[in-house]
Amino acid sequence: MPPTDANPTAAVLIVGNEILSGRTKDANLPHIAETLGGIGIVVREARVVADVEEAIVSAVNELRARYTYVFTTGGIGPTHDDITAECIAKAFGVALERNPEAVARLERHYGDPRQLNEARLRMANIPAGGELIDNPISAAPGFRIGNVFVMAGVPNIMQAMLDGILPRLRGGLPVHARTVSCGLAEGRVAADLGALQKRYPELEIGSYPYFRRGDFGVSLVLRGTDEGVLDRAAEELAGIVRQLGGTPIVTVGSKG
Amino acid sequence: MPPTDANPTAAVLIVGNEILSGRTKDANLPHIAETLGGIGIVVREARVVADVEEAIVSAVNELRARYTYVFTTGGIGPTHDDITAECIAKAFGVALERNPEAVARLERHYGDPRQLNEARLRMANIPAGGELIDNPISAAPGFRIGNVFVMAGVPNIMQAMLDGILPRLRGGLPVHARTVSCGLAEGRVAADLGALQKRYPELEIGSYPYFRRGDFGVSLVLRGTDEGVLDRAAEELAGIVRQLGGTPIVTVGSKG
Numbered sequence A, B: 001m002p003p004t005d006a007n008p009t010a011a012v013l014i015v016g017n018e019i020l021s022g023r024t025k026d027a028n029l030p031h032i033a034e035t036l037g038g039i040g041i042v043v044r045e046a047r048v049v050a051d052v053e054e055a056i057v058s059a060v061n062e063l064r065a066r067y068t069y070v071f072t073t074g075g076i077g078p079t080h081d082d083i084t085a086e087c088i089a090k091a092f093g094v095a096l097e098r099n100p101e102a103v104a105r106l107e108r109h110y111g112d113p114r115q116l117n118e119a120r121l122r123m124a125n126i127p128a129g130g131e132l133i134d135n136p137i138s139a140a141p142g143f144r145i146g147n148v149f150v151m152a153g154v155p156n157i158m159q160a161m162l163d164g165i166l167p168r169l170r171g172g173l174p175v176h177a178r179t180v181s182c183g184l185a186e187g188r189v190a191a192d193l194g195a196l197q198k199r200y201p202e203l204e205i206g207s208y209p210y211f212r213r214g215d216f217g218v219s220l221v222l223r224g225t226d227e228g229v230l231d232r233a234a235e236e237l238a239g240i241v242r243q244l245g246g247t248p249i250v251t252v253g254s255k256g
Helices: A028-038 A051-064 A083-093 A100-110 A118-122 A153-168 A187-200 A227-243 B028-038 B053-066 B082-093 B101-112 B118-124 B155-168 B186-199 B227-243
Strands: A011-013 A041-049 A069-073 A097-098 A126-128 A131-133 A142-145 A148-151 A175-184 A204-210 A215-224 A249-252 B009-015 B041-047 B067-072 B096-098 B126-127 B129-134 B142-145 B148-153 B176-182 B204-212 B215-224 B249-252
Touching: A011 A051, A028 A041, A028 A069, A051 A069, A083 A097, A083 A126, A083 A148, A097 A100, A097 A131, A100 A118, A100 A126, A100 A131, A118 A126, A118 B067, A131 A148, A131 A153, A131 A204, A131 A215, A142 A153, A148 A153, A175 A227, A175 B215, A187 A215, A187 A227, A187 B118, A204 B118, A204 B126, A215 A227, A215 B118, B009 B028, B009 B053, B028 B041, B028 B067, B028 B082, B028 B155, B041 B053, B053 B067, B053 B082, B082 B096, B082 B126, B082 B142, B082 B148, B096 B101, B096 B176, B101 B118, B101 B129, B118 B126, B129 B148, B129 B155, B142 B155, B148 B155, B186 B204, B186 B215, B186 B227, B215 B227, B227 B249
Parallel strands: A011 A041, A011 A069, A069 A148, B009 B041, B009 B067, B067 B148
Antiparallel strands: A041 B041, A097 A126, A131 A142, A142 A148, A175 A215, A175 A249, A204 A215, B096 B126, B129 B142, B142 B148, B176 B215, B176 B249, B204 B215
8 A cells, every 4th residue: 555655554453342342433444544643644554352361372472573653442440351461561571560649540530548449549550661641531541551552432532532642643744645436337447447546646536436315426535645736637537437437525634 | 262163264354455544434334234143144254355356365265264155256347457256267277267047147137138248247246156136126146155244335235235135144042132221431331341241251241432523432242152151141241330329221222
């Protein structure tokens, strides 16, 4: 995938039975992907695993060996099914320790010491060598160890944690997008689109049919790091669509 | 995870750059998970991979070795970025062949032979030995080979394909759920919840805090195959919540 070979890569590891059962629709992957893409870090893979030690440990170890960064969500709360921190410690072969700074943050947050029960104190257990990730919403921190960033699963907490992490990451050239939408069926555009991809190997070109409100058509999305090249290719593609009898709508970004 | 050890398992493999870029929010995993759960097939893992041959081939081979069934979505359309069928053929070490029955279906669908161009005919390329999966919406079929079911990425087409597949699957005892919701913070319930999980090793108990419309609380979800046990455990948990000063709301299913 040529546009992004030079970019740092990332994997997202979503920990949680509730996603695998269908109870909860994950909202974190799109947010993480778009946020990282904006600083030139390309999400290459995502996995959803159950709250099961072996599954979490092996996924973490596979992904951290393969990508520049790994971002995990979920499983760092106070209940028995929150086992991410101990699994990360196992994956790295280090001890899980009660982190004094994390304890201090929880003490400040809960005020009354009776509120800070043993279950909540578990949220201060951090793998040895881990560096805390701030949680401005509910205090219980995430952490970074090696190239793995461990975050909460609740979306607004995860988003706040990610905002705090961003300045620590090594980014790359931001990935930009142009979208050419039209009412043609994708099968009509396919041959010319494949030829365009061959002429622009530095871009990643995707074709996404849509069916909405009785309307159908296709969004053709071009991605790359050079906006000049993107604009040129989008203009060419708009010409192709016109030649096929369609009416192209060209937008900046990938949502068109 | 005791409730489901006897159940057949599944993995979902989502193929598509558009999910990894954050452009498109996957809607297929929750639908597949809930549908399979209803017939006692438990989704144990999901992966999202890019439209890249090596990534698709290795994910398919890892997952099909590990789970009873693998369900893939995406990458079976007519454009250059649709490479799932050829990747599945590679993963199984078989040829990719133009399937006469698939061609016949496309011919019927498009009517005018000029409409059925080479790009669209690619959608009739099926790994040797593959068995077609009906597509009642846009004709281009999915297929099954071994324990892998290859489906479209567009949600309504995927759902129709899955409906057609269900009768061919070996299910297990359906997994049922009860939810006990309350306005308590999960850290207050955590210790008693962990003890309840120990008393009911045959259930899978999860704790999901929520923050909605200024309201916060926690949904405690119990899953298992024995509804009598579920009702008993849910009643016990409601008692625990009451003792902690909360007002439990018990619902059937996992959405409460």
